[in-house]
Structures are given as C-alpha cells and as structure tokens.
Amino acid sequence: MCICGQEQNFEVCCEPYINGGKIAPSPEALMRSRYSAYTLGNAKYIYNTYAQEKQAENPIKEISEFANSCQFIKLEMIDSQDQSETGYVEFKAHYLFRNLYCTLYEKSEFIKVDGAWFYLDGDIKETPEVKLNRNDVCPCGSNKKFKKCHYK
Numbered sequence: 001m002c003i004c005g006q007e008q009n010f011e012v013c014c015e016p017y018i019n020g021g022k023i024a025p026s027p028e029a030l031m032r033s034r035y036s037a038y039t040l041g042n043a044k045y046i047y048n049t050y051a052q053e054k055q056a057e058n059p060i061k062e063i064s065e066f067a068n069s070c071q072f073i074k075l076e077m078i079d080s081q082d083q084s085e086t087g088y089v090e091f092k093a094h095y096l097f098r099n100l101y102c103t104l105y106e107k108s109e110f111i112k113v114d115g116a117w118f119y120l121d122g123d124i125k126e127t128p129e130v131k132l133n134r135n136d137v138c139p140c141g142s143n144k145k146f147k148k149c150h151y152k
C-alpha cells in the first residue's frame, strides 16, 4: 500500500510524481503525492507543486519545519473534482503533533499550468484536536499503545 492510502505500492503510485518521472494526471493524484511528500519530509516537492504565485509565501524552510514536526498517519479522501483548468480535492489528513491528534480538513483548489497541476489554495475547516495519553491506543491503526508507537 502507498503512503497516501492507495492500493498500489509507493513505487508505482506517488513516487514517480515526487521524483519527477511522471506528471500527476489529476488534482487528486497531485494531492496524494503532496501528502506522501509531507510524510517523507520532502519539502522541495511540496514547494515546487505550489502554484508559482504562492511559492513566496510558503518558503521551503517553513514547509520543512511543519513536515518534520508532525507525524502524518492517514489520508482520508472525501471528494475530488477535475475540470479542464481547475480542480478541487476535499480530504482529511490525520497527523500527530507531539501528544495531539490533529486533523487537517481541507478543500483544496488546484490549477493546471502548461499541462501540470499545482496546488493553489485551500479552505480549512475547523476540527478538534484530541490530546493523547501515553496509554491510549495509537490512532494510526497499529493497535499498539501510543507510548509504544508514535509517541515521541
């Protein structure tokens, strides 16, 4: 299974987009590969797939700090729409920040430039943060206790 939750392996799912071998054919494919890149801490790919006008306000350093301070545990795809020049993807990215279980619930907008999709912007919906105790079951699905799994 790929990091993004698809059935295929990472090598045939998100990796070809991340290493530049293939262009993501849809907003959803791009979004999934960006999620995988966050998980891997590949800030350069995330930066490069921002729409050009958004790159200045999202420096690689900040992307990298966010990616490295969080542990992404699951991507939940809710909806995606692909029109010819714009597209939308609604998703929940589940991650841990220290002992907080957080959900980024976002409807993202993508634009197509010269045949390639880029992330433009997103509407973020308010989600609760859940504080985890060391003995809680880890929310990643491992069935292990938090302290024996994603606890840092």
Ligand SMILES: [Zn+2]
Binding pocket: 002, 003, 004, 005, 006, 010, 013, 014, 015, 032, 033, 036
């Ligand atoms: Zn993938």
Ligand SMILES: [Zn+2]
Binding pocket: 138, 139, 140, 141, 142, 149, 150
């Ligand atoms: Zn875990």
